[in-house]
Amino acid sequence: MGRYILKRIGYMIVTFYVVVTLTFLSMKMLPGTPFKFANRLSPEQLNQLKHYYGLDQPVPVQYLQYMWNFIHGDLGGSFQYGMQPVTEFLMQRFPVSMQLGIESMIFGTILGILLGIISGIYRGRFLDWGMVTLTVVFISIPSFIFAAILQYFFSVQIRIFPVIGWSGPMTHVLPVISIGVGVMASIARFMRTEMVEVLNQDYIVTAQAKGLSTSAVIYKHAIRNAMIPIVTVIGPMTAAVVTGSLVIENIFAIPGIGSQFIDAIVTNDYPMIMGTTELYAALFIVTIFIVDILYGVIDPRIRVSGGKPS
């Protein structure tokens, strides 16, 4: 297990290094580098900028400088907000996004697992058919359309929830549902498949042959085995949640990194875009890593043999 973790950490570092390098390269390749916005900046700022990036120096030197800054947590300054450090913005807004993401994941995962279990137990029945249809619809509809629908009905028509904002529990409901419903549907679908598969396993018959009650068979034997692989989808799911939260934050005016990111795209605030990109990448990579390790911890087959989860 220890060797496996080390190997994974190695991969993590390589991947992240590639991302940061790519980010640097795309910054170099951007049509019109920071100077394109010279008209927005005062001459001093422009000079400051030039000096800051050392743009008069050859690219390899710039690259080293960039990496040096990066390692020291300096992601440059935002064009939009008078060169205020990007890191500061991210630090300030990240917790909000994190909270939104975690709330959505919890909402979606719990509901999804429940729906998946029920659907799997009643496979082939009407209830199952209804849930399968519902999950396809929820997986398919983009979160921003779903958010628009929720907003229109629950905030504009019957004013139960505020249209926008992020202050107090009521404001969390619609954004969390908008992101969480997709998570719920994907997990429900996956959980159902796993549940059906597990219920067809021989060891379920063994458990029944012991004379255990149906509920004991499902609780003690089926659900645990069906839930283990769920961990594997939670990783990729996080990516979907990040994508989702990007637009959802924008739609509900939530002060997280997502809305900041879109803002930066619209205003061509390149350092901010790069910083956010790197943050997203880091988040994603770390999540996948944690999920893999977690999988090893939960599944005794992997835990003991120390093998790679397949």
Place this chain on the structure above:
Amino acid sequence: MDHLMKITDLNVVFHIFGADVHAVRGIDLELNKGETLAIVGESGSGKSVTSKSIMGLIPNPPGEITSGEILFEGKDLVQYSQKQMQKIRGKDISMIFQDPMTALNPTMKIGKQIMEGLIKHQGLSKHDAKERAIELLQLVGIPNPEKRVDEYPHQFSGGMRQRVVIAIALACNPKILIADEPTTALDVTIQAQILDLMRDLQEKTGTAIILITHDLGVVANLAKRVAVMYGGKIVETGTLDEIFYNPKHPYTWGLLSSMPKLHAKTDKLLAIPGTPPDLSHPPKGCPFAARCPYAMKVCIDHMPEYTELSKTQKAACWLLDERAPKVDPPSTIGVGGEA
């Protein structure tokens, strides 16, 4: 003698893809205390469905017991609710399965898997159940049981896992043990060990065994009585000796001929040509007629009734009718190569 279990006219139908598959078509069987009965037949003959019916584990839908009764100590299990069956399963009747690699829950310690039944049926405390689980592991010949009781199935070899499966089945001293192809998935050397173990355990516990298999070698090793199934019906039953040395049904002949023999003059394996009947449209007459080298016109449209050949042996074949031409069994059926 009062039978421990008596099955009368059992019919099981599976409703699959708009068709009714008649997997078991009116079988009668008796099982006495402490004896070993083998049900022999090729895949699809209905032997596993029969054993699942006894356990009340026919998935419904699509399966359904359409008629018949399974009397266990005088009570009809077919009429039992799932709740009532749960009290029987694992306690009075238990089962061991074909593939030990998949029959154990991979994420549960084997000790716990043995303890579950004990806690449920005998109301043992966790501590006592664990003691008993260790005893059982010892009984089925697993070395170092105190340590192994806390291990997971993947830490056991196939043969060891089958021992664990047997320990689970024997946990509550059942009166009947159904063994569904208990050695098919195992290596040949391990097969012998498991068969020895089962014979030993039967001597110690006096459990009656229903042995489901297609392997006549296993039958010869363990069984006292044999029922040969084909196309959802029992075509011949008898004692081990009767079936092996004086078989009357052409299908039994075919089975015996296809058995590899150590001292046979020819190294050719004899197969029964053709495939078993399609049980969604079961044949009107004898199910074996289409593959039977002795098939007569009568066989195609009329199901033969049983002819009692001795107190213990009977067979369902028109050849046993007085009007039928006399046919001698082929010389290839001899056991152990005497032929």
Place this chain on the structure above:
Amino acid sequence: MTSSNHDITKDLFTLADLGDTAADKIAGESVSAWKDALRRFVTNKGAFISMIIIALIVFFAIVGPHFFGYDIDNQDVSRANLPPKISGLEWIPAFSGHENGVDVYKEKNVKTAYWFGTDQLGRDLWTRTWHGTQISLIIALIATLADVLIGVVYGGISGYFGGMTDNVMQRIIEIIAGIPNLVWIILLILIMQPGLLAITVAILATSWLSMARIVRGEMLKLKNQEFVLASRTLGASDRRIIFRHLIPNSIGMIIINTMFSVPSAIFFEAFLSFIGLGIRSPQSSLGSLINDGYQMLQIHPYQTLYPGIIISLLLICFNIMGDGLRDAFDPKLRR
């Protein structure tokens, strides 16, 4: 114990002439894998209906923009923000041309009926919506085709040759897969400037990965199977083995994965257009239309409604069809 049945006569006890065929006949007709898959697919009602809906949407995407002779950028502020109206269907509230009880058409003195209404610049939404559908579908189609091509070649090479080649190619994939799609896509689009090509390339850049992995997996599985070994023993070339054995046998998986690539491409286009990185005005795509309409959601919800319905229908139908195909090709996965 012998028969008491009186219609069994002595003459029945003669050898029956069954011939050899009766015993060896295998019950049921033999069906090729493709025919079997097709049969299962057609009997899947949901998948079949989805296919029809997709066909209808494609039809309207081609024909729709030419219905009224407007261009996608024909502006006229005098007819701005008209709600949907279909002559003859005014009794349906959604197509009455009324908004909040007011007949907007009468108020603005407009005679022509706009089936999906008009936007804030007075552009015909029917034309723009179907044109947008066209763009979305084109992007999805190109991205998917390219993704199949790259994925199959990459995965095929990696899986077939194995060893060092495979090792290197897999490490590359592993690193790319470690970068979230979104980051990839946004970086690419920023470099290339938003537009049709940028979106297509960006979507392609991420979607080929899963195809490559699936094809590689199939190759690894197939190339060690006996029929391939047999072919190799008989002296077949790599090319022949790949094209005669490996690809035909993995085509099912490729088709299924393609079916799921299309909706994900449609989604990403819409997503990018929605956050302003996609198709720019006056061009329209479903995403950009939803984005435009969303600004007006509280006052004129119909402007979001139709593009929203079409994209949702497209995504739902493609997903259901993909599920149907997967079930059809691989009944083992059928649950």
